[in-house]
Amino acid sequence: MTTASIHPRDALFDADEVATALPVCDHYCGVEARMRKSLELQAELGPVFDVTLDCEDGAPIGGEREHAQMAAELAMSAANRFGRVGARVHPIDHPSFADDVATLVGRAGSRLAYLMVPKPRSLADVERACIEIDRQSRVQQLVRPIPVHALIETHGALRDVSAIAAHPRIESLSFGLMDFVSAHRGAIPASGMSVQGQFTHPLVVRAKLEISAACHSFAKTPSHCVVTEFIDADAIAVAATRASREFGYTRMWSIHPNQIKPIVEAFAPSAAETDLAIEILRAAQAADWAPTRHRDTLHDRASYRYFWQVIERAWRTGQPLPVEVRAAWFPPA
Numbered sequence: 001m002t003t004a005s006i007h008p009r010d011a012l013f014d015a016d017e018v019a020t021a022l023p024v025c026d027h028y029c030g031v032e033a034r035m036r037k038s039l040e041l042q043a044e045l046g047p048v049f050d051v052t053l054d055c056e057d058g059a060p061i062g063g064e065r066e067h068a069q070m071a072a073e074l075a076m077s078a079a080n081r082f083g084r085v086g087a088r089v090h091p092i093d094h095p096s097f098a099d100d101v102a103t104l105v106g107r108a109g110s111r112l113a114y115l116m117v118p119k120p121r122s123l124a125d126v127e128r129a130c131i132e133i134d135r136q137s138r139v140q141q142l143v144r145p146i147p148v149h150a151l152i153e154t155h156g157a158l159r160d161v162s163a164i165a166a167h168p169r170i171e172s173l174s175f176g177l178m179d180f181v182s183a184h185r186g187a188i189p190a191s192g193m194s195v196q197g198q199f200t201h202p203l204v205v206r207a208k209l210e211i212s213a214a215c216h217s218f219a220k221t222p223s224h225c226v227v228t229e230f231i232d233a234d235a236i237a238v239a240a241t242r243a244s245r246e247f248g249y250t251r252m253w254s255i256h257p258n259q260i261k262p263i264v265e266a267f268a269p270s271a272a273e274t275d276l277a278i279e280i281l282r283a284a285q286a287a288d289w290a291p292t293r294h295r296d297t298l299h300d301r302a303s304y305r306y307f308w309q310v311i312e313r314a315w316r317t318g319q320p321l322p323v324e325v326r327a328a329w330f331p332p333a
Contacts, residue, residue, distance in 0.1 A: 008281055008308045008329065011289050012301060019219040019250075020147070020171055023084060024267035024317055025049035026223055027254040030058020032070055039079040041257055047082035048264050048318045049254065054088045055100050056118055064096040065103065072107035080111055086149070088116040092125045098132060105136040105146065114147040114171060119179065121156040123163045130169040147171035149223070152211050153179035165214040174253065175211050177204070177225035195227050195235045199242055212248040224249040230256035240266030250313075268317035269310045277307035277314075278325060 009018060027049050029038045038051045053074060059067035068087075075085045087108075089100035104112060117129040130148055137146060148169045152158055153176025165173055177198055181188045184203065191197035192204050199205065208224070215222035224243035229235045240263045243249040252267065254260045269277070283292045284304045291300040299307075314321060315330050 006285075006289075008285065008304070008311075011285075012305045012308055017219055019215075019221055021312060021316055022172060022221050022251055023048055023050050024251050024313070025254050025260055025263045026052055026086075026174070026251055027257070027260055028052045028054050028088070028226075030054035030056075032074075035071070035074055036079065038257065039074065039081075039085070041260070042084070043079070043081050045260070045264075046318055047084045048316070049260050050084045050086060050113060052086045052088055052116060055096075055104070056088050056090050059090075059096070064090070065099055068096075068100045068103040069107065072104050075104070075108035075111050083111060084113050086112055086114040086116060088118060091119040092117065092129050092132075097129075101132050101136050105133065105142070106140055109137060109140050109142045109146060110144075112146050114149050116149040116151065116174070118151040118176065119153060119157075120150055120164070121154050123160040123167070125157075126150055126160075126164050126167055126170065130167065134169070145169065149174065151176040151179075152207070153177075153183070155183055158207055158210060161210055161214045162217065165218045165220050170220055172221035172223050172251065173211055173215050174223040174251075175208055175225040180204070180207055193228070195229050195232075195239050198225070199239070199246075208247050208249075216248060221251050222249045223251040223253060226253045226255050227259065228255070230258050233258065233262050237262040237266050264317050267313065268319050269314050271319070273310055274314040274319060274321070277310040278322065280304070280307045281311060 025048065027038055029035045029051065035053055042049060042051055053071040055068045055071055071087050075087065087104050090096040104115065115133055117126065120126045133146055133148060149172040150164060150170060151174050152161055157164065164170060177193055181192050188201055188203055192201040212222040227236055227239045236259050240252055243252055244267050252263050254263055280294050280299055281304060283294060289301060289304065291298060
């Protein structure tokens with residue numbers, strides 16, 4: 001094999017530098033009818049967004065076990081067409097946490113894309129959650145470890161965010177805006193949860209940046225928080241663009257179907273960015289990844305890494321790519 005035929009990911013990155021290529025949108029739904037509609041929309045649009053079945057806020061009090069069973073059945077059904085369905089369990093100290101994990105792993109562990117753990121108060125809580133998820137996985141003799149996602153929404157979790165991001169079982173960290181603001185006991189005004197204020201209040205901005213930086217330090221995926229304004233598509237698009245372009249997030253939550261397309265479009269590179277990246281990467285591959293010149297600009301492995309990530313993001317957001325690029329760099333699994 002010549003160096004020119006090596007896949008860009010293998011030529012440009014060490015194994016510990018490559019984050020799992022997750023869809024850019026994580027759509028949450030907690031009511032069965034909305035879960036089913038979300039899966040139908042995913043089948044229509046393709047795996048450009050994940051569906052997270054919410055067993056925390058979605059479960060009625062007293063009906064937690066039945067709700068988890070229903071979520072597991074949906075994850076195992078034919079409606080989970082792409083294998084991109086996850087679930088949020090109750091917090092580690094909630095009485096239903098262990099039951100959620102046992103039910104979801106026991107009934108749908110082979111098909112779950114991930115489990116989301118909310119409200120950890122520290123690294124120790126994340127470790128306890130991972131131990132229980134892995135214990136149930138061993139009971140079920142699962143071959144593949146179920147990826148673990150966590151919500152950073154408490155003071156303790158933010159304090160430990162780098163250590164949590166470094167944990168080998170963590171795939172992605174999300175920012176829990178509402179609980180984080182509430183944890184400040186009124187010191188952050190309600191405007192800090194708004195589509196504008198969450199990008200300007202210093203304490204919220206600090207949290208977002210620390211989570212994003214920690215994730216990138218350990219090749220994990222930072223997932224941006226919710227925007228509650230779901231009717232105003234322009235507001236959603238602006239927020240998603242800022243999350244991606246200014247705050248370094250590579251994934252974002254959706255809490256209403258109206259939010260999915262604006263988020264995916266905002267996180268996608270433009271056609272011009274994608275075309276430029278393809279030109280540069282093709283020239284680099286032809287030059288055995290040595291430095292090249294493109295339009296009077298010099299490029300080397302550092303910029304090649306950036307342009308590969310542009311192409312990978314175009315692929316993850318369903319953007320059109322030349323047939324030969326798809327065949328060479330994104331062959332069917």
